[in-house]
Amino acid sequence: MRVVLAEDLFLLRDGLVRMLEAFGFEIAAAVESGPELTEALAELRPDVAVVDVRLPPTFSDEGLQCALQARRERPGLPVLVLSQHVEQLYASELLADGNGGVGYLLKDRVFDAEQFIDGVRRVAAGGTAMDPQVIQQLLTRRERDRPMAALTPREKEVMELMAQGRSNAAIAERLVVTERAIAKHTANIFQKLQLPPAEDSNRRVLAVLAYLDHGSSS
Amino acid sequence: MDGSTGVRGGMLAAARGFWLGLVAMTAGIVLGSLLLISLALVPAAGIGLLTTPYAVLALRAYANKRRELNAAWAGIPVGSAYHRLPTEPGLSGHFKRFLTLVRDPSTWRDLLWVHADGTAGAVLAVIPLGMIAQGIFGVLLPWLWDPLTSGGTGDTHWYLFVPVDSFPTAVIAAGLGVLLIAAGPLLARPLMGVHGRLTHTLLKPPPKDALTRRVSELYETRHDAVGSSAAELRRIERDLHDGAQARLVAMGMSLGTIEALIESDPATAKKLISQARENSAEALTELRDLVRGIHPPVLAERGLGDAVRALALRMPLTVETDVRLPDRFEEPVESAAYFAVSEVLTNAAKHSGADRVWLDVHYERDALRIAITDSGRGGADPAGGTGITGVERRLGPFDGVLAVSSPPGGPTMVTMEIPCRPVRP
Numbered sequence: 001m002r003v004v005l006a007e008d009l010f011l012l013r014d015g016l017v018r019m020l021e022a023f024g025f026e027i028a029a030a031v032e033s034g035p036e037l038t039e040a041l042a043e044l045r046p047d048v049a050v051v052d053v054r055l056p057p058t059f060s061d062e063g064l065q066c067a068l069q070a071r072r073e074r075p076g077l078p079v080l081v082l083s084q085h086v087e088q089l090y091a092s093e094l095l096a097d098g099n100g101g102v103g104y105l106l107k108d109r110v111f112d113a114e115q116f117i118d119g120v121r122r123v124a125a126g127g128t129a130m131d132p133q134v135i136q137q138l139l140t141r142r143e144r145d146r147p148m149a150a151l152t153p154r155e156k157e158v159m160e161l162m163a164q165g166r167s168n169a170a171i172a173e174r175l176v177v178t179e180r181a182i183a184k185h186t187a188n189i190f191q192k193l194q195l196p197p198a199e200d201s202n203r204r205v206l207a208v209l210a211y212l213d214h215g216s217s218s
Numbered sequence: 219m220d221g222s223t224g225v226r227g228g229m230l231a232a233a234r235g236f237w238l239g240l241v242a243m244t245a246g247i248v249l250g251s252l253l254l255i256s257l258a259l260v261p262a263a264g265i266g267l268l269t270t271p272y273a274v275l276a277l278r279a280y281a282n283k284r285r286e287l288n289a290a291w292a293g294i295p296v297g298s299a300y301h302r303l304p305t306e307p308g309l310s311g312h313f314k315r316f317l318t319l320v321r322d323p324s325t326w327r328d329l330l331w332v333h334a335d336g337t338a339g340a341v342l343a344v345i346p347l348g349m350i351a352q353g354i355f356g357v358l359l360p361w362l363w364d365p366l367t368s369g370g371t372g373d374t375h376w377y378l379f380v381p382v383d384s385f386p387t388a389v390i391a392a393g394l395g396v397l398l399i400a401a402g403p404l405l406a407r408p409l410m411g412v413h414g415r416l417t418h419t420l421l422k423p424p425p426k427d428a429l430t431r432r433v434s435e436l437y438e439t440r441h442d443a444v445g446s447s448a449a450e451l452r453r454i455e456r457d458l459h460d461g462a463q464a465r466l467v468a469m470g471m472s473l474g475t476i477e478a479l480i481e482s483d484p485a486t487a488k489k490l491i492s493q494a495r496e497n498s499a500e501a502l503t504e505l506r507d508l509v510r511g512i513h514p515p516v517l518a519e520r521g522l523g524d525a526v527r528a529l530a531l532r533m534p535l536t537v538e539t540d541v542r543l544p545d546r547f548e549e550p551v552e553s554a555a556y557f558a559v560s561e562v563l564t565n566a567a568k569h570s571g572a573d574r575v576w577l578d579v580h581y582e583r584d585a586l587r588i589a590i591t592d593s594g595r596g597g598a599d600p601a602g603g604t605g606i607t608g609v610e611r612r613l614g615p616f617d618g619v620l621a622v623s624s625p626p627g628g629p630t631m632v633t634m635e636i637p638c639r640p641v642r643p
Contacts, residue, residue: 054519061519085506085515089528108502111495140534144573 001124002028004046006037006063007082008055012107016050019110023117034062041070041077048124052107053083053090064090076101080123083107091134092213100202103129103165119165127202128165128209135163138212150192158185163208167201228403231410232346234291238413239344246336249277253329267316274319274328281328281421284335288421292414299423299431300324323424331420342413346406349398356395363388439614446611450512457508465501469494513553522552522586523579526559530577535567542580545640551616555579555586555636558609558620562590562632565605570594570630586636596628609634 003025007013010032017030029040033056041049049070055062067079080103081094094102103123109131110116119129139160142148151159161171168186172179186204190197193211198204253273260266278300289295301322304314319325356377359366363382366375375382377391472494479487509515517525523543530537546552559577566575572594579588610620618636 054515059518083515085510087516087528088531089516089524108499111499137532141531141536 001048001121002026002044002046003120004028004037004040004044004049005030005051006032006034006040006049006055006066007052008032009052012052016110019113019117020050020120023113025120033057034066037063037066038070041066042073048078048080048120050080050082050120053081061090064093068093071097071099071102075099076126078123078126079103080105080120080129082110086131086133088134088137088213091130095128095206095209095213098206098210100126100128100206104134105129105131106133118170122165122167127167128205130164130209132160132164135160135212138163142212147193151189155185155189155192158182159189159208162186162189162205163212165205225403228346228406231291231406232350232402235343235345235406235410235413236347238287238291239340239342242335242340242343244336245280246332246340249273249280250329250332250336253277253332267313271312271315271319274325277328277332281331284417285421288414288417292410292417294411294414294418296418296421297423298324298421299427323427327420327424331417334420335417339413339416342409342416346402346409348402349405350402353395353398353400353402356391356398359388359391359395360385363391439611442611443615446608454508454512457504461504461508462501465497465504469497469501472497514556517552517556521546522555525552525556526577526579529556529560529563530575533563533567533575535573535575537563537575537577540576540578540580543586543640544581545642547586547638547640551586551636551638554612554616554618555588555634558612558618558634559588559590561605561609565598566590566592566594566630569598570596570628572628572630581640584637584639586634586638588634588636589631590633591629591631594628594630595626596624596630597626598622598624598630 001024003020005013005016005020005027007016007030013030013032017027020027028044028046029036031037031040035057037049037051037055040046049067051063051067053061053064055066064081067081071077071079075097076099078101079094081090082105083090084107086104086106091104094104101123103119105116105119109119122129139148139156148156157175158171161174166174168179168182172182175182187197189195189208190204193208195207195211198207253270256266256269256273258266259269282298285296285298301318301324303318304311306314355362359375359377359382363375363385367373367383378394380387380391380394382388382391472490476487476490476494479490514525514529516528520528521543523541526541527539530539547555559579563575563577566572570592572592574593576591577588578590579586581587606620606622612618613620613634613636616636616638618634620632620634622630622632624630
């Protein structure tokens with residue numbers, strides 16, 4: 001799997017390259033600025049891009065803007081955005097086009113290499129990888145909404161993991177229950193939130209995220 | 219300015235002018251003379267020392283009343299800048315008050331004003347009603363000319379520039395009178411304006427006083443700014459020292475132990491590795507919180523507009539944002555505005571009991587204008603909390619102002635204004 005990596009700090013870039021290579025990824029390019037990233041994304045057509053939000057030359061949210069622009073030109077281009085801080089605002093912007101293949105994680109998540117690589121793979125496969133902090137913030141805000149209040153604590157737990165982008169199998173493993181139990185919880189969640197049922201697990205995740213982000217089922 | 223228009227408004231202004239004239243003349247004679255006499259009596263065994271403060275204060279009370287009237291009737295507010303009086307009781311306090319009053323330039327300006335106002339000002343003020351009275355007299359001349367001039371045989375009566383000595387000349391005078399009656403109310407309001415400006419010129423605080431006040435304001439805000447930035451640095455130092463720094467030390471130690479144990483006791487070494495990883499994650503979290511408190515990343519990346527939007531999203535209650543900002547602003551302004559909004563929102567979430575907040579941020583007439591309204595119970599006391607004082611201190615260096623309206627029962631509305639200019643990013 002070919003990766004384009006954009007990170008301006010040498011130490012982090014080097015570390016990420018090593019980690020990705022160790023897990024069998026092929027580094028198509030490791031760049032350090034916004035313009036270089038745009039060029040690499042257009043020319044190398046990678047399977048997934050791992051991008052730092054803040055990049056030279058402006059040191060504003062250059063990386064995020066490049067990623068959003070590239071996704072406008074190539075809808076669904078898998079992009080995993082990394083940052084020292086996570087903001088719901090940015091998460092909403094990444095999710096706005098409704099196409100999967102987005103990730104938004106704190107840089108700290110690279111500490112747990114397996115989890116992190118799992119996130120990269122999910123994004124590359126068209127799924128999502130949202131930082132638990134983003135999901136936590138979204139859940140807190142929606143807590144008082146009536147449909148949300150109807151969820152059992154277990155269902156909330158499942159929903160939280162689901163919103164992070166995890167598959168039913170992964171959730172089942174995490175909560176030490178069977179996949180069938182999770183499927184049942186998922187069905188209940190969709191019914192209580194009045195979300196249209198979706199067979200595809202990526203679609204399900206996006207529906208839950210859209211619900212959390214906008215607070216309505218329509 | 220009075221709301222009524224036309225003839226009624228003119229008549230009202232004329233009547234007010236007349237009243238002002240009478241009052242001004244009386245005050246000029248009574249208050250003006252009292253103060254002059256009192257001052258003249260200072261060498262006479264110090265009698266003036268005792269009386270002068272009373273005379274000055276009476277004059278000030280009158281001047282303040284006239285300032286109010288000037289705003290109400292002529293639409294021109296007049297400021298005052300009297301020096302603060304020592305409140306010490308007893309004779310020595312009295313003497314100190316005397317000295318302060320005599321040294322205050324406003325005292326001498328008041329004295330000049332009360333005399334000018336009692337003469338020139340009074341004449342100016344009574345002109346409109348005088349014109350109307352003179353006009354009425356003119357209109358009556360066709361009936362009065364005969365007795366006045368003994369049937370044209372006695373002295374000629376001059377009405378303005380018309381020699382009235384016969385019925386036709388009296389009719390001309392009557393025509394003039396009608397014109398005067400009409401002109402009086404028409405002129406009354408402009409003249410009231412002129413009178414108001416005259417009062418303003420004579421009674422406003424001398425420019426040096428405004429400057430003095432500005433200097434003390436600047437001194438205070440600078441003092442606050444330096445003080446709070448020092449306190450801020452101190453807090454950052456402490457947070458780093460107790461937080462990230464300590465965690466890195468712990469990590470270093472763990473790594474040292476791991477190095478020693480890795481072959482002899484791999485199980486313990488593994489445990490220590492996961493501990494070190496936890497420590498580094500904690501250190502990062504602490505640093506992230508610290509950074510947010512120094513300069514929030516979204517503010518650096520996106521500017522004030524998106525930073526307050528992101529802030530609103532992070533609040534535990536619903537915040538409806540209406541942010542319309544054309545450009546970026548100087549970083550210190552953006553930062554002050556951001557933290558001010560953050561503080562007010564946090565207060566609303568904590569204390570107001572509100573479930574909804576409206577945040578409005580826009581740029582208009584050379585100032586950043588922010589309004590935050592909550593649906594809470596109100597009754598917030600701006601003097602009570604340290605939060606609001608902190609916000610005022612943040613805004614002070616930019617000449618920003620803050621107003622809180624919080625009637626019991628709500629809603630609480632906080633408005634802020636920061637004069638500034640946009641800059642291109």
